[in-house]
Amino acid sequence: MKKSDLIELQQEIDKANHIVFLTGAGVSTHSGIPDYRSKNGIYNGVQESPENILSESTLYNRPEFFYQFVMNNMYFPDAKPNLIHQKIAQICNQKGDLITQNIDCLDTKAGNKHVTEFHGNLYNIYCTKCHYSISYEKYSQNYIHQNCGGIIRPDIVLYGESIKPETLTKSVEIMQKSDLVIICGTSFVVYPFAQLLAYRNEKAKIFSINKTKIPASGIKQIIGDALDVFKILN
Numbered sequence: 705m706k707k708s709d710l711i712e713l714q715q716e717i718d719k720a721n722h723i724v725f726l727t728g729a730g731v732s733t734h735s736g737i738p739d740y741r742s743k744n745g746i747y748n749g750v751q752e753s754p755e756n757i758l759s760e761s762t763l764y765n766r767p768e769f770f771y772q773f774v775m776n777n778m779y780f781p782d783a784k785p786n787l788i789h790q791k792i793a794q795i796c797n798q799k800g801d802l803i804t805q806n807i808d809c810l811d812t813k814a815g816n817k818h819v820t821e822f823h824g825n826l827y828n829i830y831c832t833k834c835h836y837s838i839s840y841e842k843y844s845q846n847y848i849h850q851n852c853g854g855i856i857r858p859d860i861v862l863y864g865e866s867i868k869p870e871t872l873t874k875s876v877e878i879m880q881k882s883d884l885v886i887i888c889g890t891s892f893v894v895y896p897f898a899q900l901l902a903y904r905n906e907k908a909k910i911f912s913i914n915k916t917k918i919p920a921s922g923i924k925q926i927i928g929d930a931l932d933v934f935k936i937l938n
């Protein structure tokens with residue numbers, strides 16, 4: 705991590721008119737939320753990837769397995785926002801937007817009023833049969849809706865499902881009006897999220913803050929832990 709890069713980032717934040725943050729799992733690991741993409745589930749003694757498990761087909765054909773995986777690996781209802789969520793919230797509430805891949809609600813908990821949850825969130829839960837809204841407390845007891853026998857699911861985008869059109873439209877609008885793009889805590893390989901960069905304002909400056917280099921050209925890459933970077937930023 706070069707000190708001159710951090711100074712430059714701070715200057716760009718100060719002078720930007722509208723900032724967009726594009727964030728991923730690396731922001732929430734400091735709140736004790738592991739990256740579920742690195743987890744595997746066991747079904748019939750066979751290890752399965754999250755891509756397989758978190759699909760519509762598993763939800764309907766093996767609902768119990770889906771439910772166990774989600775409950776054991778994705779829900780952390782007691783997790784608290786960390787300094788990264790807080791500083792991003794502070795900046796967004798002043799002059800920016802956040803588009804996040806995270807589904808943990810920690811940005812909203814941090815008080816951020818400009819959150820677009822690209823992949824939905826775990827705490828919007830509904831019955832797939834009668835579309836009744838279900839609380840997390842109810843879902844944590846059973847995945848079958850007692851009223852109708854339908855399967856309950858979180859309103860997150862599963863592998864193979866499409867991003868909601870209104871979310872895409874809003875995200876593109878945000879990209880176009882922002883003169884500073886800060887990619888943070890994501891390896892930026894999940895599509896169509898990574899595609900958002902194609903919609904940026906042509907005048908926008910772009911930074912990434914991540915432990916590893918991300919596959920994008922023409923951007924300033926700060927390699928390191930996002931928490932160390934945000935501790936320094938004002």
Ligand SMILES: [Zn+2]
Pocket residue numbers: 831832833834835836849851852853854
């Ligand atoms: Zn129902």
